[in-house]
Amino acid sequence: MSARHHSLKAIPVLIADSNLMQAQLLTGALRRRSEFRVSICTVDEASILQAMAAAAAEVVVFSLNHSINIATQMAALRRLHLSYPATAKILLVESCDRELVITAFRSGVRGIFCIANTHFRLLCRCIQRAAEGQVWANSEQMRFLLDLVSEVPSLRVVNSDGRGMLTPREEQVVALAVEGLSNRDIARELDLSEHTIKKYLFRVFDKLGVSSRVELVLYAVNHVAPPQAERLTGGNRAASD
Numbered sequence: 407m408s409a410r411h412h413s414l415k416a417i418p419v420l421i422a423d424s425n426l427m428q429a430q431l432l433t434g435a436l437r438r439r440s441e442f443r444v445s446i447c448t449v450d451e452a453s454i455l456q457a458m459a460a461a462a463a464e465v466v467v468f469s470l471n472h473s474i475n476i477a478t479q480m481a482a483l484r485r486l487h488l489s490y491p492a493t494a495k496i497l498l499v500e501s502c503d504r505e506l507v508i509t510a511f512r513s514g515v516r517g518i519f520c521i522a523n524t525h526f527r528l529l530c531r532c533i534q535r536a537a538e539g540q541v542w543a544n545s546e547q548m549r550f551l552l553d554l555v556s557e558v559p560s561l562r563v564v565n566s567d568g569r570g571m572l573t574p575r576e577e578q579v580v581a582l583a584v585e586g587l588s589n590r591d592i593a594r595e596l597d598l599s600e601h602t603i604k605k606y607l608f609r610v611f612d613k614l615g616v617s618s619r620v621e622l623v624l625y626a627v628n629h630v631a632p633p634q635a636e637r638l639t640g641g642n643r644a645a646s647d
């Protein structure tokens with residue numbers, strides 16, 4: 407939807423906040439702006455979905471409550487995104503780190519706004535930009551996302567019980583092999599020797615009970631852990647090479 411269209415009508419905004427005082431102050435401030443039509447609900451999945459159905463919000467401002475499990479809130483945000491993918495989501499936080507930024511954008515947010523050290527007028531601009539389909543992120547948050555994009559991909563191969571079978575480095579080698587890279591290309595990508603890549607592949611073959619790259623690709627396709635669990639929790643795995 408274009409900026410011109412939004413200039414002609416109020417943007418329906420839903421404030422999802424469990425802090426009653428903060429929610430009332432924020433809602434009151436936004437309602438003094440003619441460009442917004444604001445409704446409010448608490449931060450729980452049932453309330454948000456009910457409010458979305460009633461208000462048809464184009465932007466949801468989701469206030470993160472640090473007294474509640476963050477992973478649970480991110481999971482609710484992800485499910486909201488799956489139910490309303492066209493609705494822009496803004497995460498309102500007091501502060502954020504790399505893990506929260508990555509998890510939030512993986513969960514479908516279009517912007518992260520740190521309210522503690524930013525002027526209210528910028529929040530209004532953030533809401534408007536999100537409604538126009540733009541992304542709102544500061545330079546540090548963008549760096550986190552760009553670093554993530556440039557990371558070597560990995561595939562978490564699991565057994566029938568869902569347990570990871572490979573080390574992080576072996577998962578990287580498998581991911582690149584599945585993408586069709588040769589041993590030489592994988593070595594160049596990981597800054598290792600081709601001999602080392604062959605050793606990794608032999609170890610992987612032995613662990614998985616396969617004997618060729620074709621079998622490895624087929625095994626990986628059928629035994630990859632669902633990515634959604636990691637996206638919802640933002641969890642990191644710790645394992646050695």
